[in-house]
Amino acid sequence: xxxxxxxxxxxxxxxxxxxxxxxxxxxxxxxxxxxxxxxxxxxxxxxxxxxxxxxxxxxxxxxxxxxxxxxxxxxxxxxxxxxxxxxxxxxxxxxxxxxxxxxxxxxxxxxxxxxxxxxxxxxxxxxxxxxxxxxxxxxxxxxxxxxxxxxxxxxxxxxxxxxxxxxxxxxxxxxxxxxxxxxxxxxxxxxxxxxxxxxxxxxxxxxxxxxxxxxxxxxxxxxxxxxxxxxxxxxxxxxxxxxxxxxxxxxxxxxxxxxxxxxxxxxxxxxxxxxxxxxxxxxxxxxxxxxxxxxxxxxxxxxxxxxxxxxxxxxxxxxxxxxxxxxxxxxxxxxxxxxxxxxxxxxxxxxxxxxxxxxxxxxxxxxxxxxxxxxxxxxxxxxxxxxxxxxxxxxxxxxxxxxxxxxxxxxxxxxxxxxxxxxxxxxxxxxxxxxxxxxxxxxxxxxxxxxxxxxxxxxxxxxxxxxxxxxxxxxxxxxxxxxxxxxxxxxxx
Amino acid sequence: xxxxxxxxxxxxxxxxxxxxxxxxxxxxxxxxxxxxxxxxxxxxxxxxxxxxxxxxxxxxxxxxxxxxxxxxxxxxxxxxxxxxxxxxxxxxxxx
Numbered sequence: 001x002x003x004x005x006x007x008x009x010x011x012x013x014x015x016x017x018x019x020x021x022x023x024x025x026x027x028x029x030x031x032x033x034x035x036x037x038x039x040x041x042x043x044x045x046x047x048x049x050x051x052x053x054x055x056x057x058x059x060x061x062x063x064x065x066x067x068x069x070x071x072x073x074x075x076x077x078x079x080x081x082x083x084x085x086x087x088x089x090x091x092x093x094x095x096x097x098x099x100x101x102x103x104x105x106x107x108x109x110x111x112x113x114x115x116x117x118x119x120x121x122x123x124x125x126x127x128x129x130x131x132x133x134x135x136x137x138x139x140x141x142x143x144x145x146x147x148x149x150x151x152x153x154x155x156x157x158x159x160x161x162x163x164x165x166x167x168x169x170x171x172x173x174x175x176x177x178x179x180x181x182x183x184x185x186x187x188x189x190x191x192x193x194x195x196x197x198x199x200x201x202x203x204x205x206x207x208x209x210x211x212x213x214x215x216x217x218x219x220x221x222x223x224x225x226x227x228x229x230x231x232x233x234x235x236x237x238x239x240x241x242x243x244x245x246x247x248x249x250x251x252x253x254x255x256x257x258x259x260x261x262x263x264x265x266x267x268x269x270x271x272x273x274x275x276x277x278x279x280x281x282x283x284x285x286x287x288x289x290x291x292x293x294x295x296x297x298x299x300x301x302x303x304x305x306x307x308x309x310x311x312x313x314x315x316x317x318x319x320x321x322x323x324x325x326x327x328x329x330x331x332x333x334x335x336x337x338x339x340x341x342x343x344x345x346x347x348x349x350x351x352x353x354x355x356x357x358x359x360x361x362x363x364x365x366x367x368x369x370x371x372x373x374x375x376x377x378x379x380x381x382x383x384x385x386x387x388x389x390x391x392x393x394x395x396x397x398x399x400x401x402x403x404x405x406x407x408x409x410x411x412x413x414x415x416x417x418x419x420x421x422x423x424x425x426x427x428x429x430x431x432x433x434x435x436x437x438x439x440x441x442x443x444x445x446x447x448x449x450x451x452x453x454x455x456x457x458x459x460x461x462x463x464x465x466x467x468x469x470x471x472x473x474x475x476x477x478x479x480x481x482x483x484x485x486x487x488x489x490x491x492x493x
Numbered sequence: 494x495x496x497x498x499x500x501x502x503x504x505x506x507x508x509x510x511x512x513x514x515x516x517x518x519x520x521x522x523x524x525x526x527x528x529x530x531x532x533x534x535x536x537x538x539x540x541x542x543x544x545x546x547x548x549x550x551x552x553x554x555x556x557x558x559x560x561x562x563x564x565x566x567x568x569x570x571x572x573x574x575x576x577x578x579x580x581x582x583x584x585x586x587x588x
Contacts, residue, residue, distance in 0.1 A: 196548035333574035349511035364508040380544035436548020
């Protein structure tokens, strides 16, 4: 029973809870026990709160007993530690917030609570979501459950590892340049970054506000659709939240793929992609074709500029957003200082890690007098060119497909010494954030060689604005025909 | 372009991050390799292109000018490193 429950889909868990085959309290205990057993190895969680989780589970059981039938009620979940949750330590994996107990809930946290889900803990991540390997966390790196010598990806690496190791049925993540899709790919999960503005950023600790977007991470497209239904929605406290009628992201899951045109950007299939990733992606495309989709070549001629433009825009916004961490109102304060300026400077020097400091410095520089036009403005113009490329491509196709990452998960330390190499691991995901489009990653095979073999490969789908349901339709149909998403790492039984 | 040590120190000062000379040297080398990547942008002709600040071309919403928040001063000050009589305390700035 417990083995089938830890691998069950959200829909199956919901059915088991509704049929009283198991209570939320029992289900929550099952996952909490797994966290206790395996988290010391995986390090996916920064905090776990059994008491809070059990209280929420009992409340969910009471709601189920009253006949409430919200589709996610009673199902345990983990939040990325970037989401403020009242009464929870909320660290963003930074020393500067290592003592911050949030006095309020993020909109996503409120929505998940309303849906009746049971929050078990907060997941590890790259500090302030700045990283692609989880090696920048103040709480130590997360291990990839498929091979603990490898990174889980980042920045939502803790969420990805928690679900992959079956420590949680699903988790929330955030994606500024690939932080949901890249760890989903590296850990063999399905993860979705919605259209910018679909999920409220209120209470989601800001990194680069014009790019940040929360989204679901789970074992399948169907699970992601259900979780996105709970996370999305207008919120007047986020000035960029979009006031649109509520969507049901499960509505098209069972549609046939007949007539679907999938665009393959030739820039995504050139040099730079490892042969094993290429083979898995090609096989996935052949499967989608078999399911009725047609494949057309498209071009995103400026996509090569997405990494340079991103590393101006994101650090610029970060340097501004992170100026709020000054040791005055909350968080860490340096123990010794002579005056106010020194208090700020020492607090920030001691409180931020090396990668966060680097990005703040880049941002401060590109925004400084005399460099603004050459860097920041030029990057914003290139951002327009990148977005225009997608507008043109979507005249010829309904979805875009390609690899999520150039290679499978890499070993700890392989890229951490060279920031530029690390930044290039997001080469296929960043353009989606710059354009504000929805994107997702789903497992499509395995790759790697030698000591790092049998590691998951991700297929990326990119949709037009507000086309989440269409992406989820293609992903779900693919997952009905294949079983990559059902594979799980061994050694965690 | 290439940043020298003085420039790194200056940016760090602007960003209010204390940085030792040894750190400045290491950080400078890393920043220069990142700027090498960013430099690719300079070759692109962007004349006539309108800068894109945002994914959605929307204007900011306005709301009625009414109080919507409740007073939670106590909860917010409880998490501060140093508070007295309802005020956040910082080192003396005026003699």
